[in-house]
Amino acid sequence: ALMITDECINCDVCEPECPNSAISQGPEIYVIDPNLCTECVGHYDEPQCQQVCPVDCIPHSPDHAETQDQLMAKYQRIHGG
Numbered sequence: 192a193l194m195i196t197d198e199c200i201n202c203d204v205c206e207p208e209c210p211n212s213a214i215s216q217g218p219e220i221y222v223i224d225p226n227l228c229t230e231c232v233g234h235y236d237e238p239q240c241q242q243v244c245p246v247d248c249i250p251h252s253p254d255h256a257e258t259q260d261q262l263m264a265k266y267q268r269i270h271g272g
């Protein structure tokens with residue numbers, strides 16, 4: 192899963208791009224639910240939020256490192272595949 196750092200400027204462009212509705216506005220900055228973020232595996236070749244973030248503040252979460260197979264399994268769990 193990816194994560195949003197405190198460099199987030201709350202611009203809101205990432206939230207509607209997420210195919211898994213994993214992004215939401217938190218108390219101070221936007222946040223990614225690691226249970227829903229598949230790094231866009233199953234939907235797109237590249238993480239869509241990273242593509243649109245103007246300040247490049249969406250890195251991989253070191254606490255949620257996952258393989259492609261794990262991400263695909265998450266995609267199938269979320270979308271009922």
Ligand code: SF4
Pocket residue numbers: 193208209210211212213214223227228229230231232238239240241
């Ligand atoms: Fe959503 Fe994809 Fe960003 Fe994860 S990488 S939060 S699934 S847009």
Ligand code: SF4
Pocket residue numbers: 195198199200201202203204205206221243244245246247248249
């Ligand atoms: Fe924050 Fe980047 Fe999302 Fe904008 S696109 S809300 S700066 S994480």
